[in-house]
Amino acid sequence: MYAQLVKSEGKKSAEEMSPEERAFQDRVDRGEKIEPKEWMPEGYRKTLIRQIGQHAHSEIVGQLPEGNWITRAPTLERKAILLAKVQDEAGHGLYLYCAAETLGISRDQLLDKLHDGSMKYSSIFNYPTLTWADIGAVGWLVDGAAIMNQVPLQKTSFGPYSRAMIRICKEESFHQRQGYDIMMKMAQGTPEQKAMAQDALNRFWSPALMMFGPSDKESVHSAQSMAWKIKIDTNDELRQKFVDQTVPQAEYLGLSIPDPNLKWNEEKKGYDFSEPDWTEFFEVIAGNGPCNRERLGARVKAWEDGAWFRDALVAHAEKDAARRAAARVAAE
Amino acid sequence: MSSEWPLWEVFIRGQHGLNHRHVGSLHAPDAEMAIKNARDVYTRRNEGVSIWVVKSVDIAASSPSDKGPLFEPSNSKVYRHPTFFSIPDEVGHM
Numbered sequence: 001m002y003a004q005l006v007k008s009e010g011k012k013s014a015e016e017m018s019p020e021e022r023a024f025q026d027r028v029d030r031g032e033k034i035e036p037k038e039w040m041p042e043g044y045r046k047t048l049i050r051q052i053g054q055h056a057h058s059e060i061v062g063q064l065p066e067g068n069w070i071t072r073a074p075t076l077e078r079k080a081i082l083l084a085k086v087q088d089e090a091g092h093g094l095y096l097y098c099a100a101e102t103l104g105i106s107r108d109q110l111l112d113k114l115h116d117g118s119m120k121y122s123s124i125f126n127y128p129t130l131t132w133a134d135i136g137a138v139g140w141l142v143d144g145a146a147i148m149n150q151v152p153l154q155k156t157s158f159g160p161y162s163r164a165m166i167r168i169c170k171e172e173s174f175h176q177r178q179g180y181d182i183m184m185k186m187a188q189g190t191p192e193q194k195a196m197a198q199d200a201l202n203r204f205w206s207p208a209l210m211m212f213g214p215s216d217k218e219s220v221h222s223a224q225s226m227a228w229k230i231k232i233d234t235n236d237e238l239r240q241k242f243v244d245q246t247v248p249q250a251e252y253l254g255l256s257i258p259d260p261n262l263k264w265n266e267e268k269k270g271y272d273f274s275e276p277d278w279t280e281f282f283e284v285i286a287g288n289g290p291c292n293r294e295r296l297g298a299r300v301k302a303w304e305d306g307a308w309f310r311d312a313l314v315a316h317a318e319k320d321a322a323r324r325a326a327a328r329v330a331a332e
Numbered sequence: 333m334s335s336e337w338p339l340w341e342v343f344i345r346g347q348h349g350l351n352h353r354h355v356g357s358l359h360a361p362d363a364e365m366a367i368k369n370a371r372d373v374y375t376r377r378n379e380g381v382s383i384w385v386v387k388s389v390d391i392a393a394s395s396p397s398d399k400g401p402l403f404e405p406s407n408s409k410v411y412r413h414p415t416f417f418s419i420p421d422e423v424g425h426m
């Protein structure tokens with residue numbers, strides 16, 4: 001999802017655990033929240049840094065494909081809405097960075113790891129937004145998939161992460177609805193507009209399914225993360241839920257899901273559908289998606305171009321503090 | 333050469349008459365910028381009427397291992413709760 005392929009460690013059995021680890025697991029099992037200064041297994045801390053960091057990076061990089069259309073939104077109202085939406089994503093990134101920092105990694109370290117490629121962001125943001133309908137598809141499908149994953153994470157065991165998720169979820173449904181609203185407008189518009197909406201759905205459907213990551217039913221990493229309650233559902237469960245929720249929404253729009261194998265399965269009370277192309281997924285994760293270089297390049301450039309400004313503000317703050325201190329001494 | 337901006341804890345008064353509540357933290361070079369950033373990060377939907385910021389390093393906190401000695405003494409003092417005392421119905425509301 002926003003955090004895909006997060007490496008954890010193999011799940012430990014009760015006998016393999018130290019007394020501290022067992023006491024920790026009991027707290028998690030009882031539904032207690034773990035707070036930053038409390039004892040936690042090193043693997044828990046490390047996995048959370050990777051997961052929350054990747055989630056934060058996704059929010060920040062995720063501003064780029066949508067930011068692409070702010071200056072070209074079709075009306076002033078749409079522009080204002082998109083601006084507010086993209087600003088929310090920046091806020092979400094900031095909540096999450098703060099949560100990650102409570103685990104003992106600094107903001108600059110997190111950003112360095114994004115910039116040097118050692119930490120990832122969601123594969124979905126390496127696809128281009130070619131038309132205005134893509135902005136609709138992103139809000140509807142990408143934010144929709146994000147919500148699927150984030151709602152259960154509100155109950156995650158790590159206090160700061162859980163609280164960040166609660167704030168984010170409160171703001172997220174605006175994102176999905178504004179996207180769907182764009183899709184409705186396009187789908188009910190001229191034949192050309194409807195074709196654009198269908199084209200956006202065609203291009204974003206499969207990448208949206210990939211957001212949940214490959215099947216992890218058998219993954220030991222996932223088993224440990226689930227025991228720690230930093231992962232709540234399996235990737236397949238979330239993907240199924242997403243498909244079941246999205247198909248009727250596409251039907252309402254009069255658009256068709258680009259999957260010939262999509263079929264209602266009465267027995268499982270859900271849709272059968274084709275697996276996305278996992279070779280493509282791994283290529284995108286490895287840095288070879290359509291926009292990887294552009295996205296990361298934009299982040300690195302923004303960071304480097306802003307360095308003098310960040311430094312200037314620090315210099316100003318230091319001078320100001322010195323001036324105040326001197327004035328205090330003089331007054332005494 | 334670049335030094336990281338310090339971390340600030342942000343407290344927001346949601347409405348007149350309520351306490352300021354901790355909502356999260358952020359990085360900023362100084363207090364003035366911290367308040368401006370807090371406005372953008374934590375009150376995009378009209379969540380507050382007042383903001384406090386304080387440098388995270390200036391906060392002193394109790395340690396999780398002190399939880400017992402700090403808070404357990406109050407466990408045995410049930411008489412601090414009004415429900416400890418039963419008042420006859422005839423007395424009326426008290």
Ligand SMILES: [Fe+2]
Nearest residue numbers: 089143172175
């Ligand atoms: Fe969003």
